[in-house]
Amino acid sequence: MWLRAEKKEFEGFLDSAAVYWRKNLGSVSSQRYLVVEVFHQDIRVAMRNLAVANAIRRIVPAQLVVVTGVEEMWHEALWTEFDVRLVERVAEAYGASQVIDLYRLVDGPARSATPGSVPVRLFGRTLPPGTPASEETLAEFVSATYCRVTKRPRPPQDPTADPRYGRREALARAISTYYDALLGTGDVVALVTSHVDYDHWGLAVDSARRAAVPVVHTQQTGCLKAYALFPETDTGRHTFRGELSHQLGAFFEERVWSRRAELRRNAELVAWRSKVNLGRPSWWRGGASASVDINSSAERARLRTHFAARLGFDPARPVVAVFNHAVSDAPGTNHQAFPTLADWFEETARFAGTATEVQWLFQDHPSQFRYDSTGFFDSVADRYRRSRHMVFQPSTELSKNGLWSLVDLGVTVRGSVSNELPAYGIPVLQAGWSEWSECGLSTVLNDPDDYWKGLDAAIGALRRGEELISPEQIERARLWLWFYRSATDLFTPQVPQWEVWPADYLLKSVQVAFRHIESDADPLFEAVERMWTHHEPVLTRTDLRVPGGVR
Structure with missing residues (x-):
């Protein structure tokens, strides 16, 4: 360049x-x-x-x-x-x-x-x-x-x-x-x-x-x-990013969360601005597809019916979205519940194949072509082509309006959706650490046993109509948006x-x-x-x- x-x-x-x-x-x-x-x-x-x-x-x-x-x-x-x-x-x-x-x-x-x-x-x-x-x-x-x-x-x-x-x-x-x-x-x-x-x-x-x-x-x-x-x-016990996860969590708790009343207005402003954010890491959702226009539960329900029909989903049943990573991008850079990002994605798809009580939306990484020469995402999708409760789709084919209206639970390892979705009231499970994983925005699961138990429990709660995210997590997520994009x-x-x-x-x-x-x-x-x-x-x-x- x-x-x-x-x-x-x-x-x-x-x-x-x-x-x-x-x-x-x-x-x-x-x-x-x-x-x-x-x-x-x-x-x-x-x-x-x-x-x-x-x-x-x-x-x-x-x-x-x-x-x-x-x-x-x-x-x-x-x-x-x-x-x-x-x-x-x-x-x-x-x-x-x-x-x-x-x-x-x-x-x-x-x-x-x-x-x-x-x-x-x-x-x-x-x-x-x-x-x-x-x-x-x-x-x-x-x-x-x-x-x-x-x-x-x-x-x-x-x-x-x-x-x-x-x-x-x-x-x-x-x-x-x-x-x-x-x-x-x-x-x-x-x-x-x-x-x-x-x-x-x-x-x-x-x-x-x-x-x-x-x-x-x-x-x-x-x-x-x-x-x-x-x-x-530097404790020397973790990777650079692992050390950073701990330190940013403590910094956020001391300097940001403790002042939440003072910062609330700022956080709400940034949460509103981020609905149409065109900067990284959301740069790939430019233009109209980047905008989130949902302002009420009624609007969300109307959009949900529309987008569910497009995907062949029943809008009355829970939808779990699994966000594939750039599978060759810095494997092992921070703590992961599974040996590789590919292992996590494949095993989650295998679990979803028998978890028919909910619907599953698997999305590829928006820069998939830059990180995968093997057709990994498509190869996993082919295995479940006959599973009507599972949809595999390129992420750029679904706008943020569609994503936000459909998803009842997000699942990732370290993706930015784990701080974006909670800011708008959507719970997230993380099968690993990220910069913000100790800031109280999501549910962090550290090993396979914890992951499967956490995923199973979350699905059960969705079926019972229980809330999986607390008002505190939503506020923490919005404060993180302010911290990350402004402070x-x-x-x-x-x-x-x-x-x-x-x-x-x-x-x-x-x-x-x-x-x-x-x-x-x-x-x-x-x-x-x-x-x-x-x-x-x-x-x-x-x-x-x-x-x-x-x-």
Whole structure:
């Protein structure tokens, strides 16, 4: 996506960025350094990482080290437009002292099975060799990366049968060794990354955590959103996302739920706005299909009759909706009740096949084609073609109006529906953890036994006409919407809304900000300093610690 900008706009953006950061950071002589990755081909992702990194460098003087590069399998699967030279130019404009092409360095040692021979040179000196992650950790990242780049729901039963798996193993060992050297010197201020999964991102996070380096994880949504994991709050018992689930739950309880009376009006406004939200993660429901116009139970009943007829359902009987995930997307990234997302979906469909007392709606992931090359969803659907109480359907064929009017119970592992549906009074079961799973919005089930018992109990309650969601859960869900879409979405002219696109518009907007907006008027620096100084797990728009800190 970098090449889609006109050369004039791109050059103007680079010139403005270089002047802005030179004036706002000055020269840095410190031997300390901050590592930021740019492995994504979308310049909006790079901007988020680099803006946060430089905001931290205003607090802790440090040199900027950018790690980038693209490998053949990643290139074929996703990054068809990745250009290392363009990354280098953007990194230099943001003040990078060194840009490292990771895959150029690790490819040779990986092919020769000598990961320890990866040269790690920084600022003209050779760093001591690193130690790769544990075999268990390496295996987890290899499996997840293999699934992602091959778009398969599971790793091969016999890994030796697929040379691509062996390639990922060799690369992971070399990458982990390199990151251990780069991040284990004791001079690293932080790691800033857009992702925490797969080999070139996740192994950096693993090395940083073992070296007690703070990790800041930017998000690809809204304006500027970021999470942080600091060494003294890292228990080491869970994945990065697992640690975050606990910390966000505690933060939400202390800073948001405890102030629910004060925040109620804000939460109701955001709940209303989110009915027509066009941003991620609901970006795929654009236009009319994104709108929820249901304002009363009577309207819901009328729409329910209409959409039930379209699907061949009886509107008088309960409907359970099961939301398939992007089955190759970061398997094992957080706690899951089942070994894989595919196992959960298949076994839930098997359960539904005999649970004829309710009707089942199975929806695919809206970006299914980006994550599955095997026809997984269709293959499961084919097994139950004769089951009239089960419907398998592409999610984009049903509007939010249809979904909200039909569904009596949602079932997912970590999907965003588990915070959206409860906000509108629809209960959800989660077969795993998510960012919000400890905020009291849904029913979280941690293992298969709990899952089957919970699902069975929920179906029984639906048949008896019992309420499965409490007023408190609804209020918590609406507060989460406010927290996620407002309180933790920082507006800064350096990072326009994700929807500011195409690239020419984006670069022109940021160029104007660099040229005309003084840094003391930019909330980026105050917000990052607050997160950094108080070691908070999330970047916030305002100070939620003090009365009156909510806007």
